Amino acid sequence: MDDLLNLDDQLAPEQRMIRDAVQTFVADRVLPDVAEWFEEAVFPARELAPQLGSLGVLGMHLDGYGCAGLDAVSYGVACRELEAGDSGLRSFVSVQGSLAMFPIWKYGSEEQKQEWLPRMAAGEAIGCFGLTEPDQGSDPAGMRTNAKQDPSGDWILNGAKMWITNGSIADVAVVWAQTDGGIRGFVVPTDTPGFSAPEIHRKLSLRASVTSSLYFDDVRLPASAVLPGVTGLKGPLSCLSEARFGILWGVVGAGRACLEAAVDYAKTRVQFGKPIGAFQLTQEKLAWMAVAHEQSGLTALHLGRLKEAGTLRPQQISFGKLANVRAALDIARQARSVLGANGITLEYPVIRHMNNLESVLTYEGTQEVHLLTLGKALTGLDAFR
Known part of the structure; x- marks a missing residue:
């Protein structure tokens, strides 16, 4: 499927290499089996963790202790490709790197870092x-x-x-x-x-x-x-910011997978003597889905650049998490309608992504929490209490 805005042309060569490596991993190790994992409610973490460690994506945005020390956009691109496989896969990597490894790396003692981070980066400890x-x-x-x-x-x-x-x-x-x-x-x-x-x-x-x-x-x-380097809510909230950054990139991949499935299906499913993709109503659906997908990709890339510059603020992460998850969920729902009855089967990825995104909408901050975060940024008034 065409990248209508050529967003990946904005990636540096190393970032494109990371994209390709993670795409290949997902195609080889995840997509052949993920529908079965979903149906049977299993995730082979102990099998996949060392492979993800070898790929270099566990704690990839952290420096030292066996971590890759890569830039924010590289981490985002990896999350995008992982979630194109399944939200559960990206969640595993996000929790490992941004929620478990990050607080040890940021706030832990040297003893804690040495004990856990190298093994976690290698996928030997979860x-x-x-x-x-x-x-x-x-x-x-x-x-x-x-x-x-x-x-x-x-x-x-x-x-x-x-x-x-x-x-x-x-x-x-x-x-x-x-x-x-x-x-x-x-x-x-x-x-x-x-x-x-x-x-x-x-x-x-x-x-x-x-x-x-x-x-x-x-x-x-x-x-x-005890993590010696932090007291108060600053500690867990900073971890959530790291994880939410991965989410706002990851869901772009889930949306892309649904859009690609819808486009492919629309070009091959014949109704009334021609592919349904030739009908205006179907093309309108696909066009709006593509607009939402490309806009979410632009948002992710912009926020990645801000993170690399050290200027990314929590309310901007809330903007990205809110907007991009909603966009991906809307794409998934529209894709389901394009596929018709086939859209509810695990022969296609759409219903799996759609169900997953219902959880992503509410974890790591519900849409209501992010809306109120943006409302406070706009008005200076706190509606939480």
Whole structure:
């Protein structure tokens, strides 16, 4: 399918190489099996993680400790190509690099970095991020998970987290908890007594992804488990900004996959004696889908350039996450209508992407949260409280 605005011509040669390498990986290792993974609600993380590590995409935007240290647009392009395969695949990489590795890299002690980052970059250890709770999603300041220090200096962690990607397969969890001194992050090996992570089943979205609850029942951690470099909501919110940047790029790939499927189908499905792509109403659908796709690609590229310049602001990330997820979801829904009944089968990628994007719309900040973030940026007035 034509890139109508030639956006990839704006990529540097190394960024195009990353695009091609990730595209090839997805074509060879993901697309042949992802429909089956989705149908059976499995994700072969232990098999794929070392391969993703060898590809260099785990923590690829971080420096040192076995990480590739690549620029923001390269990371975005990789997320785009991963999500063209499946949102669950991009989610795995986002959680590993932006939510689990990033806080250790940014706020961790040298000992924590040396212990975890090289293994996580190689895909030898899997991480998860514990912020969302059963009763506290969009308002993380109200979290109930707490950690208290006893006279020995150890921390005792109690509480629960929910909707945690990679939770039941993780080797380490970065968990945020209330303490007497404010919200702190803890590096929690998942084999610590009192830690449990049952998987959440019966999902109809992100089925090719592991989603879990986390429970902490008097989990005893040494003083060295605390992330020393941050206190307060700044810590988890900065991680979410990193992950949301990957999302606003990733969903461009999901939208592209749906658009390509619709275009291919419209050129070959014959009705009333000619391909349905020859009818004006179908061409109108395809044209609007292409406009939405190219606009989301422009937004992602612009925000990537701002991130590389060090000027990207949280409200701009909210703009990109809100606009691009909505665009991708609209494309998926229109593509489903072009494919008709075939659009609801896993023989085509559309319904799988459409169902996944329903989750992407609400995780890492619901559209309402991002709308209010933009409203505050426009008015200076906080509508959250």
